[in-house]
Amino acid sequence: MTDALPPRSLARRPAAPSTVTRPVASPIQPSVVWRAEDADALDAQYEGRTEGFAYARESHPNAVALARQIDALEGTPEGSGGGLCFGSGMGAVSAVLLGLLKSGDRVIASSQLYGRSLRLMTQDLPRFGIEIAFVDPTDGAAWRKAAETPAAMVFAEVVSNPTLRVADMDAARDAATACGGLLVVDNTFTTPRGWRPFDHGADIVIHSVTKMLAGHSDATLGWAAARTPEIRAALAAAQGSIGATASPFDCWLAERGLATFALRYDRAEANAAALADHLATLPGVEAAIYPGRADHPDHNRAGDLLQGRNGTMVAFRLKGGRAQANAFIRAAADLPFAPSLGDVQTLLSHPPSSSHRALTPEGRAALGITEGFIRVSVGVEEIETLKAEFSEAVAAAAKV
CATH class of the missing domain: 3.90.1150.10 (Aspartate Aminotransferase, domain 1)
Known part of the structure; x- marks a missing residue:
């Protein structure tokens, strides 16, 4: 009688099977963490010298795959680092506002925004010492008047929710230039099929992916992209701190929906x-x-x-x-x-x-x-x- 080999612990996961083929459908990768070769390899990853994943609250493969598809639709500028996926549209809005604004800043915002965006601006941001100046988005003179005072941000929707008013986006862009602020556009209603904000001077574009992009009422997600890598880095930092993490499964569902x-x-x-x-x-x-x-x-x-x-x-x-x-x-x-x-x-x-x-x-x-x-x-x-x-x-x- 020979001694049996000790059984492999079921708690130790086996390596992924080796294959020379690739899946046609994107796989769901729900892992919360990824293993690195050593500490130096992890340093290289966090310092941007190599690409990889560490912790799903920061990023994961399904979020990156979906973000790249929306980047292509929206024309996210090359060299910006690409868009980020969030756990909801309001997660994206919150990361933009809380990640880029500070006490004493001023925001010029359309008076006709999604209800939760309005609530965030009227009830939450003032608690942090951030001033909001609301304007009629259809009134070019109102945009120009508001821009006479410096502001950190101009925030607009192209077509308003729910009244379907069409904003004077030329005036909003000119206001951002005049006041020295970032032009932020929530493009959820219009979608890149109707209008692409980056093509018209936007600095940041936001989506509730939950809506038309995913298209089947079964995934709750947001997306935001910036014109520059510096702004993108601030959004990524805010996402990690807020914990507005996109679910791998929801990203997979949205990627599937985006095909149609x-x-x-x-x-x-x-x-x-x-x-x-x-x-x-x-x-x-x-x-x-x-x-x-x-x-x-x-x-x-x-x-x-x-x-x-x-x-x-x-x-x-x-x-x-x-x-x-x-x-x-x-x-x-x-x-x-x-x-x-x-x-x-x-x-x-x-x-x-x-x-x-x-x-x-x-x-x-x-x-x-x-x-x-x-x-x-x-x-x-x-x-x-x-x-x-x-x-x-x-x-x-x-x-x-």
Whole structure:
């Protein structure tokens, strides 16, 4: 009888199998940590002399793969170091604001931003001694006036959420130059299919990847990229400190969804234009809001800026208030009432009770957000199906 070899401990993971082939689909790599050859090798990595990973809160392969794809779509400048993936869109926004601003700084910001961005600027940044000057994003004179005082940052969205106003981006860029601040653009609504901020002077571009880029309501992610490696390094440092880490699995899902982004966007955009025109004909609708319509207040600017890429979002105001909104939502039973956007299926949102609930009624009224205001993230369904569903739901609301 011979002595048996001691069993290998199951706690010791085996080396990855050697192979001369590569997977066609990107593998998910959920490892939290990576092993280095020795301390010198780790130094070389952290000092930028070699490439590698150490701890997933800082970066991981799935985040890098996704970021590179979005970099290509957005035209992230070469030599900048590329974009970073975050655990959410607000993780990206927070890293930009908290990672680059300090007490005593001033920010010029659009008054029409995503609700949580507005909350961060109105309730959190002032606690750290950061001043926010809000301007009407459609008013070039307001941008110029605000820029007469120095500022560290100018923050804008191209198309506002949820009112779909189109910002005067030339004026925003000129304001950033005049006040000496960084131009930051949240491009979530417009997407690089509609407008690429880096091509028009932006210093930083932000996305909630959760929305149109990932496109299936199953991944929560953000992305931000900077024009220079110095700004990018500050964002990376903020990400590590805040802990706004992107999940490898969510990055993998988003990379998979991104493969069909152009197809989904084009179909949803065509549906949005047709649905907006249809809503405008319904007796129970007070106003149909879409930048491509001639009655939109910023229609001419949208034509110059977006060149016909008017987006996948539609908004409308029902005649009436909360009772009519509730009746519409209940009648549209096959259209999910869910506070998100960018899914392959059409989603409904009621900003007064979701994204903009933190604003006062007076603040919402100033933006044109009534209790009968409905935001629609248009999907890729058959347009005749959508027209029929909206007709029935509007009719149900009108009976209340």
